[in-house]
Amino acid sequence: MLKRMTFKGNLKEIETKLHGRKTEISAEVNKSVLDIITNVANGGDKALLEYCAKFDGFKPESATDLIVTKQEIMDAVTRIGPDFIRILERTKEQLITYHKNQVEKSWTIYKEDGVILGSKVTPIDTVALYVPGGTATYPSTVMMNAIPAKLAGVKHLYIITPVKADGKVSDVILAAAYVAGIETIYKAGGAQGVAAAAYGTKTIKKADKIVGPGNIFVATAKKLCYGVVDIDMIAGPSEILIVADESANPKYVAADLMSQAEHDRLASAILITTSEKLIDEVDQELERQIVSLPRAEIIRESIKNYGGAVLADDLKHAFEVSNDLAPEHLEVLTANPIEALPLITNAGSIFLGEYSPEPLGDYMSGTNHVLPTGGTAKFYSALGVYDFIKHSAYSYYPKDVLATFKDDVMTFAHKEGLDAHANSLKVRFEED
């Protein structure tokens, strides 16, 4: 079932194929999204309400009806029930355990000559979290975005999400928001919801950053609003890459390949191994296990198109291939998985050993599941607290120290043809 790929011959081809899996935005989608943004930017709540009626079939009397009430949240929590609330709470605790290590502090250097240099860490003030409605409603994603933003100290964190025709938002989203500590939720989804967050309306506070996944209209709206607001990465199709040696259990390898392959037909699942025998055994396990999986058809297609097995010379070789592919999820199923860490340079999230399966990381390992895809792990990180802060540099120089820099700075400025820069130093020492 897994295609065999040889390392030497096909890596470039695999890489091109994997990294090329981008959803193209049609000119038509682009145009209609741009119209929506322009109308909401200019028309505010009124335009937003019109789109709400048009696309969601929900016709509230006024824009305040777009705000989810405390009662609605509490009713959803009750309906969801204590067991799932407990699971969400546990997820939250796990995420805090991991992400609190990412919290950065402002720092200052006090030099002996009186110079003070530093960096002030400030949270982004207002962040909008887009949460899709419909079939792909993932409460886990609410938690993955909300917890780092909360730990960063974001003052205003709110959710924008599509509303159903009856004016309701999915219980599971409200429950996740409740556990994550998000109190403000707007019934405003699609491109119009993104536009409202980007430009602000009377009801919806203008955001500085918009995060969270969404369909093609949401992703296009985020791209088009980028600059007016910051946005997070646009996630591509999911990927898993497993590096395994002969010690790996083929049952687990097969299960984990399928756990990502089930996401959608563009998902990728690749095995790189030093054991040809393992490839054969994994193939058998894939066939054995797939029959019980509801999404078997999707799994078969994504493995057929974007799956495969690479036979590597040795583990060093295997990780070289993996580093070139820069996978979103990397499982290390070898005899000594922790020893692999020095060899890994490009990967969104690394799962070490046979009892750290990727799906644990999707929910409860504590690490984030919002990860770079399509080879962008070569330059991007998992979503983290660092995505919700910024650094402002600061400097304080006493006069006598500035005096020692005066001539050099003026020479430098003149060299660059910037005489008013030099003048700023000159005027400070004219009396001397």
Add this chain to the structure above:
Amino acid sequence: MLKRMTFKGNLKEIETKLHGRKTEISAEVNKSVLDIITNVANGGDKALLEYCAKFDGFKPESATDLIVTKQEIMDAVTRIGPDFIRILERTKEQLITYHKNQVEKSWTIYKEDGVILGSKVTPIDTVALYVPGGTATYPSTVMMNAIPAKLAGVKHLYIITPVKADGKVSDVILAAAYVAGIETIYKAGGAQGVAAAAYGTKTIKKADKIVGPGNIFVATAKKLCYGVVDIDMIAGPSEILIVADESANPKYVAADLMSQAEHDRLASAILITTSEKLIDEVDQELERQIVSLPRAEIIRESIKNYGGAVLADDLKHAFEVSNDLAPEHLEVLTANPIEALPLITNAGSIFLGEYSPEPLGDYMSGTNHVLPTGGTAKFYSALGVYDFIKHSAYSYYPKDVLATFKDDVMTFAHKEGLDAHANSLKVRFEED
């Protein structure tokens, strides 16, 4: 000379005007840059050499002639002379003093139950630094980009820069590269240079990230290659905002406003003060000092269009206005400048006190001069070591701990309709 702006009435207007100063890319530029990128991506060195001949008038025999030789670098260093090399060395030391504090370490948590969680910090492997030729040749910018990249541990850091018709690169660029420790410099500028770095050719190694300023063709090429490679921020026109009380010296205020206003006609220089008297005195100083400045005409125009003075009720008020504008450079010329730090939330770089002028920060304060513009300091930081690394999360769970999560993860996965995710947990405990 400074327009008076009232806080209550016009802030939104000022903000819109300042944050709207974006250079529009014409469809024509976009099309011609896209052609260049496509041709270089497909044609490699051959296409690059053709563009080199067409745009720069330089016709080397082969692509290896695009590589600056060690001899060329040493000759440039000799011509530049020891005094300016010393200034560059001093700049480098100052930058290291500041930026070494930004170096991040990998971290690991060892939990008592045997769980290991961590984050591996890895430098981006290959970074191309674009350095403009021609009139806007800033050796300072070479240093500002190179030092954080070097401190991050970037393995392959190279420069791409336009070549003159005689096949030479500006001495000052080569000297700055020498001091910064960059050994590889390619004579490949413009959109074609960017394309070569983004896609790689036989001669030029494919970069993972491209940084550095450039003209409209370079900026457009970077935007169009984004995704294939990472890019840095596209810098907008320069800005200075000065918050001053009655203790400020109008001579310094005027000089510093002009130091940014001289950059170009779109530059912005704004004074926010609690002292009406200061505004009048600054006006007089502007007129007195401007007569000696070669770029007086540019200064007059940028101050006329994007300059102004805001009279604030008190300092708290002044910093509220400043935070809304989120300036690239913020000077604090008040009696107790360090006390202002808690009030400042949005600013690229903060200059505290009357002997820490902004031009010092352009060259030698140690802080970076590559800064967010156009209000993007609300969500972006100064360029730093963090721009050249990425974090890979990792997790290791022992079997008995995974067992305690099994049921919750499976419940969560089923709730999200992802049965193959649940299966990954299930198969691991089938024997039990």
